[in-house]
Amino acid sequence: MTSREDDLVQSYSSTSKVLSEADIELLNKQNSRLVTDFASMRLEKDAKKHWDYFYKRNENRFFKDRHWIMREFPELEDLKAANDKRSLLEVGCGVGNLFYPLLEEGLHISVHACDFSPRAVDLVKQHPLYDAEKINAFQADLTQPDCLDSIRDVDIVTMVFVLSAIHPEKFALVLRNVFNALKPGGVVLFRDYGLYDMTQIRFKPGHKIADNFYMRQDGTRSYFFTTSEVEKLFSEYGFHILSNQYVNRRTVNLKEEVDVPRIYVQAKFQKPEIEPSA
Template sequence: MSDPVPAAVAVAPQTATPTPTLSTTSSPHDTPGCTTPIPPSAEAGPSTLRVSVIDKWLKPNGPPKGVSFGARKLQEQDDVWSNNAWDHAELPDDFEERAAEIMEAHAASPVPDNKVTEYNARPAKYWDKFYSHHADQFFKNRRWLPLEFPELVLCCEPDAGPKVVLEVGCGAGNTVFPLLMHNENPDLRIFATDYSKTAVKVVQSSEMYPRAEHGLGQLSASVWDISSRPSDEAAAQGMTYSLPEGVEAGSVDVLTVVYVLSALHPDEWAQAVHNLYSCLKPGGLLLVRDYGRHDLAQLRIKKERLLDVPNFYIRGDGTRVYFFEKDQLGDMLTAPPRGAETGNMFQINQLAEDRRLLVNRKEQKKMYRIWLQAKATKL
């Protein structure tokens, strides 16, 4: 699981059900490098970071001088057609009504029953196929990481001390390789996991993957299903979680889950979050980025793509995607720990909906991207 296909290798655009319709022109595999930064949490805001560290991530292709990336907000006096995109967009009054009509059309034409089990039974198969097709073109430096997740930058500072970072759904290394490239911390250890064995091979075969002769830092990549349960032997001994190879329970300082939970069936969410919780040390930080309800990618999905749960779809390449509401994500993170009737697994530091207005000036179309972002501390 990882980022959707970058524009250079995007699959053919899909269109929403003809009636009703909202303007849609983006690829079904979205490009998170175009995300709008959400103000970081107070615990690790930009004021706590060395400017030079962030500059290393943004240069040489950083924002133009004098322009704050993610701060182009449409004002009443602005001409909406004067730019290709506007940040922190307000949805039009009739947006939800029109989106609901499209959802009804999706529900009226779902995936045929005889194919639902096939898609849900072996999701890794479709991600393996995906990475096999795009292995040489998929890596994309997530330049937005230091702006939206400055906590990762802090782990890379030379005086940060021993830090363990776990990237779940590493894909082609879009998070872990930039971390290594900008790391100044000799005590940083990074684990990268994906449940696609092909994705893990892509990471391990990269010239950026640490080897004895390179000395680029400590990085270990392995296959791990985020929703997996403990083995029968471990369960018999009372273990309720599974862990990635080399990761000890309660050892991770920062854990990133970017466009990963949306690839799981809703029945798998509880075990997945419990596994993440078990990886983190008390006070450890979980960073989540994923698709929001009625995102452009959802509204443009074709017929016969809705699976067995509302808002859960199959893409044209067979990979699955769910579109979250903010409260759903919040409820997952604040559920009681496994075996407890009260209490919370996480304290939520940030839970926000990030919206961007995309403009097709030639065709005079307005399109809305919607993402969710969460930062939560293990209690």
């Protein structure tokens, strides 16, 4: 078995990981030294700078193309044969590792794609498949109330490993923008880090900001969700819950003796249809 992302062992469940005593010990050690309030505020202030530097250092080499998106959300397959072109908004698009594979698959879509990092947006525009008539790529801070004002009535919004990078106090601001950008009946395809994912357990003391919220070495941040928390966030903003579950994966590479358990939350949400007038 290779280490490609499509070659992962996978299962779905309604419950998160059961912690071992070793896991509990590692999580308890994280509380011995927390990120200070001053450092936390500085991380928030410099968030764009950290992500811009991330893409300066890694360019388009860090994330693999997310070809698995078609397998995980099979309704996307229907967009190959759609008579009318559908619109897709990817928030936190990075360098296009999700929507470019969709275009390569032949989906009949127009794309709006935004990212916090201006450098990431520049890399999107340098891709060989970039076409300004089909792809509207732009920089946006999803926590600002006017960031998506020019985007309305899209059919699909993808949120893949995006909300976790934002301060939990601003989750509601992000969902407000996403809700307003969707057309009635439109859907959100969501995937993000799940509670007790191996990366959460491996954080050392000095990296924990708050419950389930951590600072990486490069200054970017990551939050780890429960399914119940995700359901509460989206339902409180008016979305209907279509599905919401944990994805348990193991990255297995026998040659390199790698066997890494991963936990994600995967969900689908729908903006309610407009009620017919009486």
